[in-house]
Amino acid sequence: MSLRNVLLVAGFLLAALNLRPAIAGLSPLLDEIMKDVGLSPSGGGAITTVMVVCLGVFGPLTPLLARRIGLDRTLLAGLLVVAAGELLRGLDGAPMLYLGSALAATAIAVMNVAMPGIVKQHFPTRVNLLTGVYVAAVVAGAAAASALVIPLERATGFDWRGVSALLAVPALLAALLWLPQAMRGKAAEQNGPRPFGAILRSRVTWYVTALMGLQSLTFYVMLAWLPTIFLDAGLPADQAGYLLSLTNLVQVATSLAVPVLAGRRDSQVPYVVGAGVLTVFGYLGVLLAPATVPWLWMVVLGIGQGASFALALLIIALRPADPAGVTALSAVAQSVGYVVAALGPLLFGYLREVSGGWTVPLTVGLGILGAQLVAGWFAGRPATLGKANL
Template identity: 35%
Template structure:
């Protein structure tokens, strides 16, 4: 296969893989009510189906990076896609243990892919890495949107176990694309310099600020992803219309993940764009809390507003380790630390939000807590001055 053909096939493999990275999460929250009624569990327990994968994304990202450097990135990604597909298919069993076990396995697979895919993109598309990263993020949002939109009708047609397991079919074309590439890229030779041994300068405050920013971003995203449909069900929407609101939340991210980071790249200081994006999140949370269904169109308008801001914020947060480091090796170390801290904190979000909802009888308190966290993130953003590198202390 010629180089141009291999590059096209690799791009297809990357985008097809990305489709699998949010479907197992986004397909759950619209059918929380069905799962709770069928299995007799509360909202906090239901939230574990999203919490467990996010926790695994934190714990296994550093290990996945290490193993991927030893065995080959593409081999690790291939195995992880297969793991996500198999774990998603197991949800057809419909039991609580299987649901939680599949959540853990899905999280391990996502952790490995998210840790290694940026390196594959940078290595294979060095001149177009920003564009490919944007397409990769948008493909994740596309998978989440389709899953959120279709899962309630599928549940009404064939039950929630079938509606959750059907997304395993998305793993097959991704697997075929990686297999069609043939061969595995060269791995690091034994005894060669190991970039992972370069230590992160934890004494530098900017390291902790970057980790905190990513943690706040991840906590907000996964909390809203997990519960926005339930917020609207509590406000009186039917499960199908609440699922549409979730699909709007994820759907607008397909565009905002591309457009806003492109705009931010035109400015030497990204802080004004970051403050604007986070302020939009605060406004959206207040509107969802106070007037969720003031008019027939408002649930979808507020979902679009917070979806656009969150879709823009995630890729911007991923650029912070690149902006604050001089070498790719140190950028990789800081990114792994952000994944560990960010997804670790984010894993607390879905279950905690569900527990507060059960304790208070409504979503007002948890949504206002999220708004307060976003306000704190605005304050943190003002301290992220440009042209600072953690290697310089």
């Protein structure tokens, strides 16, 4: 492999590592943030909700940017804006917290949509493998952030604001590594994205969108509230953070293996259904016995959620015929999907407030997982979105 290709892969992976720390890094600090800023549980859940809303609302910017400056430069811009958002939310006051979180999430939204297209553009013969590697890097970034923020507080003496600002450093490093690729990239895509109208008329698009949205909803609920659930069950804060990190680490291995295996088959239905069933068992464990073998529930949950996320992105990359089609389908599926997902953390925070515990929210989560299984059944069936029907 040439040096240029090594730098391409390294920059791509480091960029992927920065797609979740801005969100996952807040979860273990959520109780501290709520006490410091004076937020209610609903207000605390709203931080993640604001970010996930931005993931949905601003995803459609990506095809427009790709037309003007190309996918490579779009990714570079996203990394720089993510760093700016992480620095901004470390300033004093709740408005800066929400504004910085929204800015970081907007950049992540653009990068989320761009990454499957970049896989198709730069690695057209290795879509399965690079999708797995990319998803594993995304999950690894979330795992590292959730595991390290509390130790970083203790090691540096910073409060949550200082630790949040430190999360900008990896994004800046990724931007520096991706800069040569962006400078070599085309100023605009020669094959622009297909019109959204044609995408919206395809039933396949809506199956994929439903799968993306529902699996994202159940994921972000756990990302936002899992440490708090364990704290309420009597576990210490550092252990709660480590358990969240454990489920994310399990997702790394799952994300590497599942796309390679599932991509070899015309139908991904068996994998999507199996992933959904495992996620159900993880939710049940957290609901019925959160302090009893919590590591087991996190392993099961990690396998299920990691596979679900990887399969959703693999299906997005496989169905269209070219990078432009992937970018267009990715924009629709991730934008609408993340708007749906944004309801999760806020809904769970509200249900916790009115019910006084986690039984009602987690039971609702099990119902949502049932809908995810149905969506996955239809999204995983063989189909092709070719140039003619895009």
